[in-house]
Amino acid sequence: MRFLLIALFIFPGLAIAQNPYPQDYFSNPLEIPLILSGTFAELRSNHFHSGIDIKTQQRVGLKVKASADGFVSRIKVSHYGYGKALYITHPNGYTTVYAHLQKFSPEIEAYVKKQQYKKESYEIELFPSAETLLVKKDSLIAYSGNSGGSGGPHLHYEIRDNQERPINPMLFGIDIADTSGPYVKSVYAYPLDKNAFINNSNEKQKLRLIPLNNGDYAVENIQAVGNIGIGIETNDRQNYAPNANGVYNIQTFFNGNRNFELDFKRFSFSETKHINQLIDYEHYATKRQRIQKLFKKNNPLSIFKSVVNNGVLHIKDSAYAVYKIRIADFKNNETWVTLNIKGEKSPTAKPTETKITPYYIKANQTTNLKEGAVSVDFYKDTFYDDFYLDFELHNDTLKLHKDVMAAKKYFNITYNVSNYNTTDKRKLYIARLVGSKQYPAYTTTKRKENTLIASTKTLGTYALATDTINPTITPINFKNNQWMSNYHYLKIKIDDVGSGISNYRATVNGKWILMEYDYKTKTLTHSFSDGVVTDTKNNLKLIVTDNVGNNSTFETLFYRK
Structure with missing residues (x-):
């Protein structure tokens, strides 16, 4: 069997042809019923969710099993993101991904730790050969956890094709109980140019939803004229869980004809950034609510289907129109929203005035701005749309518009700091001022001679900030000269109130x-099961460094038999 499995990877023509989405090939990766806290392609910050999040009963340490025969093709351990993640490639060309793990199976854990000690790094990315770590279907590969950017114990599970595109796992027969339709939180109508009006206004309008007894919705009738678009805030719930998850499909119909569709079966990682053009980004940035626009503008997402006139509704004066939205989950539970539109414009309606500034950003051009010691470089196609930019500098504080415009590329903010002395210069970083108290949040800052450079996709207010405070180091479960023979772990808390932790090293x-x-x-943990602490008397030394180079050293003695 081992030879056959390897041969199938080396000679894929030997494999039996598979349906696009083979059924019953992949098994449940956990030994408990599948209940979801997150669905495939649901809307997240700056990305679509690339898998399903399986609840682990608010526990860590549940056995995670391989969904099918294969080999471990990638292992990544990170402080952030997926945390501890395992990738298994299968003979049919698909790859399953298991993330936010607590730890790996003993064989895989030993393999990873050997490489971590060799490289002297906790964070690591490995690509074992096809012969190194073979796994059988339903064999133990890891234990569920809460590592990385996880907000609570769960297993993040993906299925990717041979082009690394994530696909909805439920298409492969992964079954989730779901007997109720999606629900709608809000509906908005958008005038799309200065000649379009909704209820005599040239501004976005929130429409009143009317729930119906059958679970569908009506929307208050509106008067409109010109080119308009509709946006919707909608979610779905599966059985046995209260989580507000994403929907599977949205279709719209204008006077009985389908004119727009969002189909969340599959996407590529290269396009997921365009989620911020799918949603009403300004609304999300200011109110933290994701309104999906049911019309398309300057957006290359592959999830758009059956698009007519980019989903835009052209409403003629004195005409009547009916607009319907069909929202469905994977089990085809559906919810309908109906909106009646009367074509009418008041003679007193006027277009909204646009704020004019000296700085007009054309999305298809590179723009370089400079004021005093600060320069900003917007490269071609940084933004989706043209707009007037607020650009003001007061001392070292840069007002760079508000965070209301979605960016698809990074732009650079550069400070010339040659007027600072050498000592002060080393402690400077570029910060984005956030919240009502304008807290200086560290923005990754590169240093090049007398300049500091930050690359970001977020507009807003930036400033130079100074960090002269060393990180703090506090032992959690021990003190100096303590015997730790019966301890399994050594735990230390580290923190930094300024630029944040950059790196640490313990010996x-x-x-x-x-x-x-x-x-x-904010915890560092060492497991004595690693077997590297073998002496009775032990000198622990920990050095923690922040993002501007301030560092603290902690030393202590402990004893073990």
């Missing part, structure tokens, strides 16, 4: 030891 008796960093709890 015992001069030898590097592996310490796992959980940024959510």
Whole structure:
């Protein structure tokens, strides 16, 4: 069997042809019923969700099993993102992904730790050969956890095709109980140019929803004229869970004809950034509500289907129109929204005035702005739309518009700091001022001679900030000269109130030891099961460095038999 499995990877022509989405090939990766806290392609910050999030009963340490025969093709361990993640490639060309793990199976864990100690790094990415870590269907590969950017214990599970495109796992027969239709939170109508009006206004309008007894919705009748678009805030719930999850399909019909569709079966990672053009980004940035626009403008997403006139509704004066929205989940539970539109414009209606500034950004051109010691570089196609930009500098504080325009590329903010002395210069970083108290949030800052450069996709207010405070290091479960013979772990809390933690290094008796960093709890943990602490008397030394180079050193003695 081992030879056959390897042969199928080397000679894929030997494999039996599969349907596009083979059924019953992939099994449940957990030994408990599948209940979801997140669905495929649901809307997340700056990306679509690339898998399903399976609840683990608010626990960590549940056995995670391989969904099918295959080999471990990639292992990634990170402080953020997926945390501890495992990728298994299968003979049919698909890859399953298991993320936010607590730890790997003993064989895989030993393989990973050997490489971590060799590289002296907790964060690591490995690509084992097809012969190194073979797995059988339903064999133990890991234990569920809460590592990386996870907001609570669960298993993130994906199925990707041979082009690394994530596909909805439910298309492969992964069954989730769901007997109720999606629900709608809000509906908005958008005038799309200065000649379009909705209820005599040239501004976006929130429409009153009227729930119907059968679970569908009516929307208050509107008067409109010109080119308009509709947006919707909608979610779905599966059985046995209260989570507001994403929907599977949205279709719209204008006077009985389908004119727009969003189909969440599959996407590519290269396009997921365009989610911010799918949603009403300004609304999300200011109110944290994701309104999906049911019309298309300057957006290359592949999830658009059956698009007529980009989903735009052209409403003629004195005409009547009916607009319907069909929202469905994977089990084809559906919810309908109906909107009646009367073509009518008041003679007193006027277009909204656009704020004019000296700085007009053309999306298809590169723009370089400079004021005093600060310059900003917007490269071609940084933004989706043209707009007038607010650009003001007061001392070292840069007002760079508001965070209301979606960006698809990074732009650079550069500060010339040659007027600072050498000592002060080393402690500077570029910060984005956030919240009502304008907290200086560290923005990744590169140093090049007398300049500081930050690359970002977020407009807003930026400033130079100074960090002269060293990180703090606090032991959690031990003190100096303590006997730790009966302890399984060594735990330390690290924190930094300024620019944030950049890196850390721990040694015992001069030898590097592996310490796992959980940024959510600000905790470093070393497991004595690694077997590297073998002496009775042990000198622990930990150095923690922040993002501008301030560092703290902690040393202590502990004893083990």
